[in-house]
Amino acid sequence: MDNVLAFGAASGQAGRVDALFVMITVIGGFFFFLTQGMLIYFAVKYRRRLPDRDNETPTITGNPLLEFLWILIPSLVVVVIFYYGWRVYTDQRIPAAGETEVRVTGRQWMYEVTYPDGRTAINEVRVPAGKPVKFILSATDVLHGFYLPDFRVKMDMIPGRVTTLRVQPDRPGRYQIFCTVYCGTGHSNMLAQLIVMPPHEYAEWVEHGGREGGEGGKREPLAVRGERILKSAGCLNCHAVDGKEKIGPNFRGLYGSKVSLEGGKSVTADEEYLRESIMDPGAKIVRGYPNVMPTFKASIPREDVDAVVEYLKTLK
């Protein structure tokens, strides 16, 4: 589907980006015709007609008022464009209630997709139409990109870090996913599809174990697996899920809360913070707690860390 400047084709958000694009085109077009017009008009109108009187041109060396105007007006214009560019961008990042969360990890040269219920897929993401989607992105080896041209958004996938991208697909259909950060020989073949399904079809697909696309059979939901790992890795020796406070911060209500750190700063406990706390506990020390947590970088594989994070998110 090629829906360039087709307002609202894939999502309302894409339509707003298109509106901004048109606005910049109109403003740019105005200045284009103004400047190119004057350039061509003057070049033609003032071409030399009398070769031996070519030095009878007026000695105009400047005009302070004009200089002031053509500094002021472009400055105002660009502030306006900045503002709308910033507004539309910020709106893209607002978390919404009821988001479908999908983890996508890039590796040379494919996208590994993991759903909250543990189901996995390669190069294909299925989501229901009409509901907001939050992609949780990372990479295993080198930088990759996650570009949804129909939604007018992209986000880089960075090894060792988690980034997020939000869309709200309104219309069912198949949408292209491109890799946009050069990642080696297979870069231009690293393609995937976002399949937006009507809600009833999506529900059916979820229930029947997703035979088309996705590995067959029910897998252990990520959060369930995360709970299992949390218990077996010894986290509960120092952290409580309920009740009495132990050596480390309590887990209930942790996700999404504001955490005060040693040194005065505070941070929101998002996926990135939770992941970092497991892999690199010394990076941010919670105020009032000792810095004694060991790192689990070597003992818990990345997919399992993701699962633990998913479990922690359920502890409201």
Next chain:
Amino acid sequence: MSGQPGEHADPAVAFESAKLGVWTFLATEVLLFGALFTAYTVFRLKYPEMFRAEHAKLDRVLGAVNTVVLITSSLMVVLGVDAIKRGKARLFEACFGATILLAAVFLCIKYMEYTAKFHHGIYPRTNLFFSIYFMLTGLHGIHVLLGMGVLSYVILLSRRGRLSASYSTPAEMSGLYWHFVDLVWIYLFPLLYLIG
């Protein structure tokens, strides 16, 4: 018409040009080291505990000795430049010679430090603190070595009778460079060795 190719007719202009040239060059050096200091800051803020733990493995005594050595070498440069501006070429050569000697001492001590670390299995790849340590002190050490070369060349010019009270530009310019090299160390030492 100009005199020798590559020289300027007016010595005052030549001196002013040399001064502006060296200061501009030092500005580029500030940015060169500045980029590495930025990396230091980024990683110190990210891993304060690791930096605190690892920096204790550096030998503060040797670092302090090196600081004294370099400051003394800068003192020798000041004395040397003063000497040549009073026309005392032999005294100048002795002072700059002392500077080179002290620089060599500095490098020997750094060599000792490096080999001690390697002996304990600590290499640039061991962790980010030591990556920064080796890169910063390594780049600085290269500048010390190149400085020794420049100072030697200036001594050579003096031995050939090319320097005098009225023409001491090479001495002053190389002296400026040396002070900069010293200054970089004065930042390096506390940031790497002392700050907990």
Next chain:
Amino acid sequence: MEGVERIAAERNGRGYLSERGWRSWAFTLDHKRIGAMYLWTTTVFFLIGGVFALLLRLELLSPQARYFSNHTYNVFFTLHGAMMIFLFIIPAIPSGLGNFFIPLHIGARDVAFPRLNLASYWVFAAGFLVIIGSLVAPMDTGWTFYTPYSAKSAAAVTTLSLGIFLIGMSSILTGLNFIVTIHKLRAPGMTWHRLPLFIWGMYATSIIQVVATPVVGVTFLLLAAERVLGVGFFDPSKGGDPVLFQHFFWFYSHPVVYVMILPAMGIVSEVIPVFSRKPIFGYSAIAYSSLAIAFIGFLVWGHHMFTSGMSPLANAIFSFLTFFVAVPTAVKVFNWIATLYKGSITFESPMLYALTFIFLFIVGGLTGPFLAALATNVQLHDTYFVVAHFHYTMMGGTVMGFFAGLHYWFPKMTGRMLNEKVARLAWALIFIGFNVTFFTMFIVGVRGMPRRYAEYLPKYHTENVISTIGSAVLAVGILVMCWNFLQGLRKGAPAPANPWRALSLEWQAASPPETENFHEIPHVTAWPYGYGTPKA
């Protein structure tokens, strides 16, 4: 050669070119010869880089791999970018035309440090030899060398890093030389406000070179250290941050685009008044806008990284500041156009290229806001829209400015005139070919085609075919232009000292100038834009 013999030889019309033999070139301290060597060298790399571009366009005729493997294609776009940027567009105007004309413009006999100048050329040569050496295991990282891919790649990235480090050193030495030259060697009476605008542009350029280049030197040093010593600044498995590389890289690479454009803008500021027979409009505004562009250019590097996971606040700040680079740039464009007003304009080849610069640079510049605005950047980043934007500004801008300078100063540098008819034919082919090649890229980028794609979806086929046809026309135009230069060198009509009746000081020297530039250092009493008065 002894002084008397040399003067006699030069008086037979060959000026600084009289002395022959390879040693007179390899060990020259004459800024004009050094500039000429840079011009030849950078032009050769322009043509080689252009060949890589044509190979890319050839492959892009078909959506699937046809003539080359994807890996080979990826190597080609890396080499195209790296050679064009490091070996052509950064050094060509500054170290080529700048070296030749800065002393002439300010009424000096040479630059402040002629030996350093020669050294800068040989360091440059060492750099490009090392870069060529790295072709034994060619890179496919793209000219941006993002980690972790560049740190892990099996290609000769370390060697290439050393080569680029040397090129950077050469750039720093040149910039340093120019700053001191402009400050200290101006002729009596040549105040700052009587300097040609080319000098103002070169001065701002030199400041950027001196301040920004060391950072890219360290960046490549750290990349080499990551590969050789195993340090992990950019390696997530060692606690490093791959995005830190991008910050270091773009801290230089954004300002460097102003190193590319400011000298070309300086040339346009020289050419427009001469061929309009009218003073430049807004001299001070144009002069200070160069400094403003240089300054603001240091503050905006993050706009290459809006999708790299930077915080929304950082993104907003970089976006806001990026828009303000447009303001001093617009000031120049308006002032050039105002210069044409009520002028008496002719369209010799230098003027054709200068007007083309303005036309194409306006297109490139007006596509900038799409990329500066956050929401549209997120859509267009890493697509062909960006490729089109920077080719309009760098090739439609800088390269056209470079061609304008070559045509304008060809008589002065060589003592011969070019064939105007052939020059205009070449210009027409270049103008048409350029627009057909690159305008289609805006379209295909908005339609979502990512950049650095060896293979693409069939729906982008048509634009790619059109673009390739355009590139063939562009290539023919450039070849015709080069042929014209070669013919001009060999058989061009003898040039008078001042064929364009221009007022800046270089035209008071002979064509070609003697080694010492001027018989006597001129005493300057007026600015060089007094056209339109009966005396001029």
